[in-house]
Amino acid sequence: MTSLFSEVTPEAANEVAVKRITVGINGNKRTVDVEPRLLLAHLIRQGFKLTGTHTGCDTTNCGACTVLFDGVPAKSCTVLAVQANGHEVTTVEGLASASELHPVQEGFKDEHGLQCGFCTPGMMLTAKALLDENPDPTEDEVRWALSGNLCRCTGYQNIVKAVLGAAAKLREQNGAS
Amino acid sequence: MTIDEIKIGGLGASRRRVEDNRFIRGAGNYVDDIVLPGMLHMEIVRSPLAHARIKSIDVTAAWAIPGVRLVLTGEMMAARNLAWMPTLSYDTQAVLATDKVRFQGQEVAAVIADDPYIAKDACEAIIVDYEPLPAIVNPTQAMAAGAPVIRDDKENQPDNVIFDWDVGDKDGTDRAFAAADVVSELELHYPRSHPSPIETCGSIADFDRSTSKLTVYMTTQAPHIIRAAVALVAELPEHMIRIVSPDLGGGFGNKVPVYPGYVVSILASILLERPVKWIEDKTGNLISTGFGRDVYLKGQLALRKDGKILGVRMQTESDHGAFFSDAQPSKFKIGLMHSAFACYDVPTAHLTSRGFYTNKAPGGVAYRCSFRVTEAMFFQERMVQAAADDLGIDQAEIRRLNFVRDDDFPHRTPFGFLTDSGQYGKCLEMGLEAIGYEDFLKQKEEAKKNGRLLGIGISTMTEPLGAGNSREYDILGIKMFDSAELRVHMTGKAILRTGAKSQGQGHETTWAQIVAHELGIPAEDIVVEEGDTDTAPFGMGTYASRSTPVAGAAVSMVSRKIRAKARKIAAHLLEVSEEDVEWELGRFFVRSAPDLGVTIQECANAAYSNIPDGMEPGLENNAYYDPPNLTWPFACYIATVEIDPLTGVWDVLNMVAVDDCGVRINPMIVEGQIMGGLTEAYAMASMQFITFDSEGNCVGSNYMDYLLPTAWETPGFELHEVVTPCPHHPIGAKGIGECATVGGPAAFVNAVMDALQGAGVRNIDMPLLPDRVYEGLTEGRDVSGAPPIRTDA
Numbered sequence: 001m002t003s004l005f006s007e008v009t010p011e012a013a014n015e016v017a018v019k020r021i022t023v024g025i026n027g028n029k030r031t032v033d034v035e036p037r038l039l040l041a042h043l044i045r046q047g048f049k050l051t052g053t054h055t056g057c058d059t060t061n062c063g064a065c066t067v068l069f070d071g072v073p074a075k076s077c078t079v080l081a082v083q084a085n086g087h088e089v090t091t092v093e094g095l096a097s098a099s100e101l102h103p104v105q106e107g108f109k110d111e112h113g114l115q116c117g118f119c120t121p122g123m124m125l126t127a128k129a130l131l132d133e134n135p136d137p138t139e140d141e142v143r144w145a146l147s148g149n150l151c152r153c154t155g156y157q158n159i160v161k162a163v164l165g166a167a168a169k170l171r172e173q174n175g176a177s
Numbered sequence: 178m179t180i181d182e183i184k185i186g187g188l189g190a191s192r193r194r195v196e197d198n199r200f201i202r203g204a205g206n207y208v209d210d211i212v213l214p215g216m217l218h219m220e221i222v223r224s225p226l227a228h229a230r231i232k233s234i235d236v237t238a239a240w241a242i243p244g245v246r247l248v249l250t251g252e253m254m255a256a257r258n259l260a261w262m263p264t265l266s267y268d269t270q271a272v273l274a275t276d277k278v279r280f281q282g283q284e285v286a287a288v289i290a291d292d293p294y295i296a297k298d299a300c301e302a303i304i305v306d307y308e309p310l311p312a313i314v315n316p317t318q319a320m321a322a323g324a325p326v327i328r329d330d331k332e333n334q335p336d337n338v339i340f341d342w343d344v345g346d347k348d349g350t351d352r353a354f355a356a357a358d359v360v361s362e363l364e365l366h367y368p369r370s371h372p373s374p375i376e377t378c379g380s381i382a383d384f385d386r387s388t389s390k391l392t393v394y395m396t397t398q399a400p401h402i403i404r405a406a407v408a409l410v411a412e413l414p415e416h417m418i419r420i421v422s423p424d425l426g427g428g429f430g431n432k433v434p435v436y437p438g439y440v441v442s443i444l445a446s447i448l449l450e451r452p453v454k455w456i457e458d459k460t461g462n463l464i465s466t467g468f469g470r471d472v473y474l475k476g477q478l479a480l481r482k483d484g485k486i487l488g489v490r491m492q493t494e495s496d497h498g499a500f501f502s503d504a505q506p507s508k509f510k511i512g513l514m515h516s517a518f519a520c521y522d523v524p525t526a527h528l529t530s531r532g533f534y535t536n537k538a539p540g541g542v543a544y545r546c547s548f549r550v551t552e553a554m555f556f557q558e559r560m561v562q563a564a565a566d567d568l569g570i571d572q573a574e575i576r577r578l579n580f581v582r583d584d585d586f587p588h589r590t591p592f593g594f595l596t597d598s599g600q601y602g603k604c605l606e607m608g609l610e611a612i613g614y615e616d617f618l619k620q621k622e623e624a625k626k627n628g629r630l631l632g633i634g635i636s637t638m639t640e641p642l643g644a645g646n647s648r649e650y651d652i653l654g655i656k657m658f659d660s661a662e663l664r665v666h667m668t669g670k671a672i673l674r675t676g677a678k679s680q681g682q683g684h685e686t687t688w689a690q691i692v693a694h695e696l697g698i699p700a701e702d703i704v705v706e707e708g709d710t711d712t713a714p715f716g717m718g719t720y721a722s723r724s725t726p727v728a729g730a731a732v733s734m735v736s737r738k739i740r741a742k743a744r745k746i747a748a749h750l751l752e753v754s755e756e757d758v759e760w761e762l763g764r765f766f767v768r769s770a771p772d773l774g775v776t777i778q779e780c781a782n783a784a785y786s787n788i789p790d791g792m793e794p795g796l797e798n799n800a801y802y803d804p805p806n807l808t809w810p811f812a813c814y815i816a817t818v819e820i821d822p823l824t825g826v827w828d829v830l831n832m833v834a835v836d837d838c839g840v841r842i843n844p845m846i847v848e849g850q851i852m853g854g855l856t857e858a859y860a861m862a863s864m865q866f867i868t869f870d871s872e873g874n875c876v877g878s879n880y881m882d883y884l885l886p887t888a889w890e891t892p893g894f895e896l897h898e899v900v901t902p903c904p905h906h907p908i909g910a911k912g913i914g915e916c917a918t919v920g921g922p923a924a925f926v927n928a929v930m931d932a933l934q935g936a937g938v939r940n941i942d943m944p945l946l947p948d949r950v951y952e953g954l955t956e957g958r959d960v961s962g963a964p965p966i967r968t969d970a
Binding site: 035037038045046050051052053054055056057058059061062064091092093095096101105108109110112114115116117118119120121124142143144146147148149150151152153154155156157158159160 | 193194196197198199200201202203204205207209210212294373374375376377424425426427428429458459460680681682683845846848849852853854855856857879880881885887888889891893894
């Protein structure tokens with residue numbers, strides 16, 4: 001994949017076919033040269049080796065590739081890497097802190113909100129963005145927020161429970177702190 | 178001290194899943210996550226036409242693109258005798274087309290390059306000159322006189338008929354119909370659908386010249402079958418092939434067959450001596466890989482006035498696409514279609530079945546289905562409801578009247594299956610109570626007065642899960658058993674491997690629970706591995722809800738072998754004879770002195786450190802399990818709906834599921850399977866289908882056209898259980914993964930048709946799109962969904 005992106009070296013700096021971008025990825029600033037047509041999902045997966053972001057449909061429908069783009073869910077399979085220049089991207093790998101899981105992650109495990117696990121990273125990031133904005137959503141609000149993320153295994157009922165459970169836990173944590 | 182089985186994660190524990198620990202961190206390991214040194218990337222050129230002769234293929238411009246390493250066409254495959262491959266149904270399928278293309282999306286050429294972007298560029302640069310031929314998109318066209326012969330590559334194939342098959346008692350059934358008070362008839366089409374796991378298919382072939390070993394990481398639900406197939410197709414020695422199926426992003430039957438992409442990536446790796454990765458895009462997956470269903474029914478029930486079924490006649494015509502590659506292991510041409518009416522006490526039945534080639538994708542996989550039982554049960558339940566309507570009797574009552582009774586087992590079905598257990602009436606009554614049946618009927622009548630359309634639909638069925646037995650089920654001659662290997666280490670921890678392959682079912686969690694149940698070793702002390710043919714025992718893989726019935730039984734049996742050896746070790750440690758040793762969960766003790774005992778962990782330690790004289794050291798074993806029969810879970814699904822008469826849009830008001838899958842290993846996981854299955858049932862009933870226009874263009878080739886329900890549309894489900902243990906399974910379990918997908922659709926469709934009662938419409942084909950429902954309601958006639966569809970709508 002050397003032609004699509006590479007860490008910047010002095011020799012590469014003068015090439016014209018690439019664009020230099022700086023992307024914040026899970027809190028770390030990375031500067032890379034990329035082909036203008038490179039998709040953000042591919043930069044994340046092959047360039048940054050963060051394979052928790054999955055690509056499912058290539059058409060912005062399934063949401064498996066959802067990342068947080070400056071905190072807002074975005075489907076990285078139809079975002080160009082160059083569009084992420086100067087922006088902050090959070091992937092599933094940035095969801096947990098070093099020592100503990102995010103309540104959304106715990107919720108998905110506790111409520112059996114996943115089976116094959118392929119949609120799970122995108123689903124959890126969408127859920128996190130919802131809870132950041134709306135700490136006490138109704139079931140309908142959760143279902144509406146998740147409606148851009150497809151799951152073929154679970155039937156969503158346990159995912160909804162997981163998100164509502166995580167919301168309760170987060171409220172408790174924030175109330176206590 | 179007695180061990181609490183639930184606390185150690187044994188049978189019946191809703192143990193949280195082991196595999197989730199990596200999935201929730203984004204640390205799963207799916208095929209596309211694997212990167213090998215020096216790896217190249219493959220993309221496929223697909224036919225834009227459904228039926229055309231290939232006049233020429235010009236690959237010159239593709240070769241000229243920097244970074245292109247190899248361009249393969251059918252001609253080059255043919256030079257290595259790889260242009261065609263055998264299918265799982267004893268037909269042949271083109272790997273890369275040589276003479277003709279026979280469906281839209283068929284593989285024509287492949288490019289291997291340094292990265293996928295270059296490979297895609299090069300695919301665009303390949304020029305294929307086609308001479309278009311008329312396309313055939315349904316069986317009616319396929320059987321018409323003078324229809325173009327799709328498979329002119331085959332000798333002795335003068336037409337488009339694949340098979341003409343029948344089963345049952347024709348004469349007896351004719352007599353039953355002659356004696357009937359009423360004959361109820363129904364014609365319908367179960368539309369083509371696609372399993373569509375979110376992860377598409379893909380492979381990384383890695384041929385190592387220095388060892389002559391081929392390793393293929395790939396999306397397969399059946400790695401050992403693939404190894405056997407690769408050995409046959411590529412003529413490579415089987416011990417030099419290693420198939421690894423890593424984490425799978427769903428399967429649902431789609432990842433059972435061998436696809437051209439796998440074969441081409443393997444040849445490319447052998448030729449280039451570098452790893453070659455192929456990851457299919459979504460469109461490629463939807464238009465070229467294994468579909469499900471696409472069967473037409475003419476059904477008739479011979480009835481007594483009171484609703485008793487006297488005989489069943491079913492006539493099916495199935496559309497298999499361009500190659501007969503149904504992935505099913507039975508000797509029966511249309512899978513287990515003749516499991517229909519197994520839950521009813523029907524004296525006689527006859528099924529005729531004809532299969533046809535068309536210019537559509539091949540496949541015929543068991544999409545969350547035990548080989549055509551989804552169609553069988555849908556046909557059955559639609560026919561039963563139509564009969565109730567024709568006779569003017571209650572839809573619950575007709576089922577009560579015809580159910581096989583609890584004391585009638587074992588029961589021989591009209592088509593010859595042997596069902597062994599069930600409490601059908603109890604399940605139905607539980608479902609009716611949960612949905613509030615009588616109240617709803619009153620509500621419905623009240624609503625009708627106000628112009629509102631409410632309906633209730635019931636679907637009850639028992640289905641055969643867990644192929645085989647080996648007498649009747651095999652793939653490529655390999656019998657349908659399954660296997661488990663258990664190694665207990667000296668500290669009492671263990672590793673278990675099976676021949677199954679989880680795609681989300683949670684085997685890493687549940688298999689350990691079976692071992693915990695048999696040996697008393699805590700589930701958390703057991704690691705489960707599957708999917709690597711170099712390490713896993715030979716097995717037939719996971720599909721058709723066969724894992725728990727077959728591999729799960731093998732897990733029990735291997736654990737019991739381990740326990741038998743541990744008992745001898747215990748006798749040695751306790752210094753008594755083996756006959757004086759008793760077992761309780763996790764511990765052997767002296768019968769006459771129960772306080773005197775040794776734990777299974779102490780026995781494990783002794784197996785490596787203090788072995789009795791003359792005994793083979795170690796505590797390892799394996800088991801191959803050939804089930805004596807299929808397992809027969811029962812389900813009752815009841816849905817209530819309301820139709821908006823102005824738009825034809827219908828909403829699910831309530832959905833109740835009563836499932837009897839025997840003993841539940843992990844209730845949480847069982848419920849997850851049921852809810853997932855119900856959602857796919859709802860999907861097929863409401864929106865999800867693959868169809869074609871009259872030129873054979875696939876309508877439904879991406880997620881903008883192929884609609885899957887989201888969290889917003891999907892209704893909530895209320896689950897109930899009945900437990901009738903399977904009499905022949907070691908722990909009394911039955912299959913469950915697909916019951917809801919199989920039985921669910923008829924509940925939704927029956928509910929909508931119930932709401933339309935009196936409108937003059939007997940059937941609307943799935944999916945029940947609002948425009949179809951509106952048409953049925955306002956025009957008062959049946960609505961067919963069979964292709965060619967209207968393209969002006």
